[in-house]
Amino acid sequence: ARVRHYRWKVKWEYKSPDCYKKLIITVNGRTPGPTIVAEEGDTILVELEDNLLTENLAIHWHGIRQIGTPWFDGAEGVTQCPILPGETFKYRFVVDRAGTYVYHAHYGMQRVAGLYGLIRVSPRHPEPFSYDHDRSIILNDWYHKSTSEQAIGLSSIPFVWVGEPQSLLIQGKGMFDCSKVTELGVCNTSNPECSPHVQTVVPGQTYRLRIASLTSLSALSFQIEGHDMTVVEADGNYVEPFVVQNLFIYSGETYSVLVKADQDPSRNYWISTNVVTRNRTTPTGLAIFNYYPNHPRRSPPTSPPPAPAWDDVESRLKQSFAIKAHQGHIIKPPPTSDRVIVFLNTQNTINGYRLWSVNNVSFNLPLTPYLIALKKNITDAFDQSPPPDGYDFLNYDIYSVANNSNAKSSNGIYSLQFNTTVDIILQNANTMNKNNSETHPWHLHGHNFWVLGYGKGKFDMYNDPRKYNLVNPIMKNTVAMHPYGWTALRFRADNPGAWAFHCHIEYHFYMGMGVVFEEGIERVGNLPSSIMGCGQTNTFHRH
Ligand code: C2O
Ligand code: CU
Numbered sequence: 001a002r003v004r005h006y007r008w009k010v011k012w013e014y015k016s017p018d019c020y021k022k023l024i025i026t027v028n029g030r031t032p033g034p035t036i037v038a039e040e041g042d043t044i045l046v047e048l049e050d051n052l053l054t055e056n057l058a059i060h061w062h063g064i065r066q067i068g069t070p071w072f073d074g075a076e077g078v079t080q081c082p083i084l085p086g087e088t089f090k091y092r093f094v095v096d097r098a099g100t101y102v103y104h105a106h107y108g109m110q111r112v113a114g115l116y117g118l119i120r121v122s123p124r125h126p127e128p129f130s131y132d133h134d135r136s137i138i139l140n141d142w143y144h145k146s147t148s149e150q151a152i153g154l155s156s157i158p159f160v161w162v163g164e165p166q167s168l169l170i171q172g173k174g175m176f177d178c179s180k181v182t183e184l185g186v187c188n189t190s191n192p193e194c195s196p197h198v199q200t201v202v203p204g205q206t207y208r209l210r211i212a213s214l215t216s217l218s219a220l221s222f223q224i225e226g227h228d229m230t231v232v233e234a235d236g237n238y239v240e241p242f243v244v245q246n247l248f249i250y251s252g253e254t255y256s257v258l259v260k261a262d263q264d265p266s267r268n269y270w271i272s273t274n275v276v277t278r279n280r281t282t283p284t285g286l287a288i289f290n291y292y293p294n295h296p297r298r299s300p301p302t303s304p305p306p307a308p309a310w311d312d313v314e315s316r317l318k319q320s321f322a323i324k325a326h327q328g329h330i331i332k333p334p335p336t337s338d339r340v341i342v343f344l345n346t347q348n349t350i351n352g353y354r355l356w357s358v359n360n361v362s363f364n365l366p367l368t369p370y371l372i373a374l375k376k377n378i379t380d381a382f383d384q385s386p387p388p389d390g391y392d393f394l395n396y397d398i399y400s401v402a403n404n405s406n407a408k409s410s411n412g413i414y415s416l417q418f419n420t421t422v423d424i425i426l427q428n429a430n431t432m433n434k435n436n437s438e439t440h441p442w443h444l445h446g447h448n449f450w451v452l453g454y455g456k457g458k459f460d461m462y463n464d465p466r467k468y469n470l471v472n473p474i475m476k477n478t479v480a481m482h483p484y485g486w487t488a489l490r491f492r493a494d495n496p497g498a499w500a501f502h503c504h505i506e507y508h509f510y511m512g513m514g515v516v517f518e519e520g521i522e523r524v525g526n527l528p529s530s531i532m533g534c535g536q537t538n539t540f541h542r543h
Contacts (some may be wrong), residue, residue, distance in 0.1 A: 001041040001094075006034065010115065011051035017114070018142050018167035018174030019194035020187045024114040025052070025105065032138045032172045033103070033117035040098045040124050046091045048083065056082030056107050061093065061119065062252060063101030063236055063477050065446050069093045070371060070497025070524055071531045073445055076107040077365030078500045078516055081372075081534035089530060098123035099236025100136070100210040100254040109216075109506050113147040114172075116140070116214040121236075128326050129208075129232045129241065131258055135199060136210035139249065139273055141165035141218040141282065142174055154511060159354040162507055165218060168273050168285025171197040175286065197287035198296040203265035208232075211247065212254040216506040219277040219316075219439050219480070222247040224289050225269040225305050229257035231323070235476040237448065238326035246308055248276060248316045250441035252478035252504035265291045268300045274307035276316065277439040277483070313483055316439075320454050320480060325472045333450040333470055333490050338420040342459065344391040344398075345440060345481065345503075345513065347431040348407040354432070355512045356503070357407050361387040362512030363502075366411045368535030370498040374521045378536050383412035387515065391427075398429040398437075398458050398484060409512065416493035418520035424449070424489045424501075425459050426481040437483035440508065446499035448475040449491035459486040478504055496520030 008027050015024045017031065027033030036044060050057040058076035066073045072093045073079040083089040095101075098121045105115035118136050143150065144166045153160030167174035173194055178187035201207055209229070213220055223246050230241050233256035247255060263269065271287040274280065284304055290296045308315060325331070348357045355362040366373070366382040373381035387410060416422055430437050452468040468488060481487045498521075502514025532538070 001043065002039070003043045003045055004036065004038050006036065006046045008033070008046055009049045009051050010057055012053070016188065016191045016193045017169055017172055018176040019178055019189045019191055020144055020166070020176045020181065022144055023146065025110060027115065027117065031114035033115065035117060035136070036103070036119040038095050039122050041094065041096065043092065043094050047088055048091060049088045050083045050085050053085055056084060057105065057110070058082055058107040059091065059103055060106035061101065061103050062443070063099070063254070064093060064095055064119070065495060066093055066497070067096060067495060068525065070446065070495070071527050073497070074106050075445060075500045077369050078498055079371045080369055080531035081537060082107050095119065095121045097121065097236055100212060100233060100256055101236060102212045102214060102254060104214055109147050109151045109510050111214065112143065112150065112216045112506050118210070118212055120210065128238055128328050129258060131208040132205040134208045136212070137171050137199070139211065139213045139215065139220055139222065140169040141215040142167040142169050143216065151510065154507060155353065157352045162217070164275070164278065164281045165216070166282065168220070168275070168282055170271060170273060170285050170287040173197045173287070198290050199271060199287065200290040200292055200296060201261040202292050203261050206258055206260045208256050209259055210254065210256050211249060213249040213251050215251040218275045218282070219248065219250050220273050221276050221308050222249055222273050223305050224259060224271050225300065225302065226263045227259050227269065229259055232256050232258055234323055234474055235448070235478060237475045238329040239474060240324045240326050240472065242322045244319065248319050250439070250478065250480045250504070252441050252443040261291060266294070267291065268294050268298050270300050270304040272304040276308060276310050278310060280310050317454060317482055320482070323474045325474050327472065330472050331475060333452070333473060334421045334492070335470060336421070337423040337490055338417065340423040340425065341414065342390040342393065342425040342427055343515070344396065344427045344429060346402040346429050348402055349432070350407050350409055355409070356508050357512060358515055359388045359391045360407045362407060362409045363514045364409050364411050364512060366535065368537055369531070370413060370516055370518065371524070372527060372532065372537050374498060374518055375524055375527055381536055383410050385412050386414055387412050398427065401430055401432055401434060413516040413518055416517050416519040418493060418496070418523070420493050422491055422493055426487045427459050428481050428483060428485050439483055440481045440503040440505065440513065441478050442481060442501065443478040443504045444491065444499065444501045446495045446497055447491045448477055449489040450475055451479050452488040452490055454482065454485060454487050456485045464488070493517070493519040496523040
């Protein structure tokens, strides 16, 4: 195993990812940032310099479990104090499993500003599929409003929603219609920074395409005009292969698909992405699937494939059900669990602020990160009363606008008994708008979980667990909860540390849609002093 050493400088810069010029956060001058390329078992060392001048920073290594290094998970407020402007912070961790992962800012809403990238870990053993080339694409949605304007709007009375994104980016590139912009010099469609991404392929060859979504809000569909895609990997886990024309992908998810360049080689094809689950106003995101030796900039002669209907929940559910563990790579879940926690997801108003809640508790971060508070026994750092394991199951009507009378804000967390098996039932409900329920991709830090099932309506404690897939469930780190539906997960609380579990929609987590789990703190090793420096941790920093 090797050590892979990266030196990154993070700063604000004017860039035009979709031809519209605005301030964005770059890593070494780029967005998406550099790809981390490693082999299973390698150690990654990232020396991260915060050059944002006036802003803190933290980076999360999404999908990496941080076994033995929970303090380098990068979740500001959970596992570390923020990195201060001018400071250099060293993240050091092992990538113990092959697969496709991502990294992104985990401080405030900085991810929205463009700080994200890919982590590609190659295996030391043969994989259950083969291909000629390994390529990757990160999908994102893109806003023209500044990140702070968005954040302040969300935390204002009256509430100012961010709205739908202006563009969809494929590998950091999109194309905004500059005729809608009147200011001079702000939008320029001939700027090379927004020339469409090109994926060149050699006719007859098979490509492994790693696709990751780091959208702020949107769920996406992804298509390659005229080409089938065989899904083979999800969040670093091998999938029993199945074919799609259209891949649905939620924020925080990664997939590998195999694509064969087996179409008419005399032309190029569209790669396209569209918003689903929300009534879209954002134009299709486009890139070029370039058959060598056609000119890479030559536009395909056809129009992009039609987008799936935004409100077609059935097709998305169908894909969710289709994702099973590869038959040669099944890790069986424990047959039973030690604890079942039901998370009712609702939208609320608390003291006039629009927030999201889980079991009527809207989450907020304490000043002293949990991991440090727990390890150092600082008992007044956060609310010591844990949030509830469920809600008023019998009486709650998930189809009506929430009755928010008892919602509250808290930074209390869930303590899990070390080495136990925990079931999580994510229960969706109506938002504060009539006849509306959204899709939420939930992401768990520090673990993979088994996806035991999905269902429509209210979870039935008695009958639904009998339908769980205990035979070949996929393991993931991010999973969708569909509108008015539930999703059931199981995981082993076997990774000492404090771990965030939250909706990966940046705005929703910011508005309180998350929880924190804690397990096996007594087994956590000595905390590095580099994670200290905020809240009540100052005293430790100086020693
Ligand atoms: Cu990719 Cu806590 O998130
Ligand atoms: Cu959400």
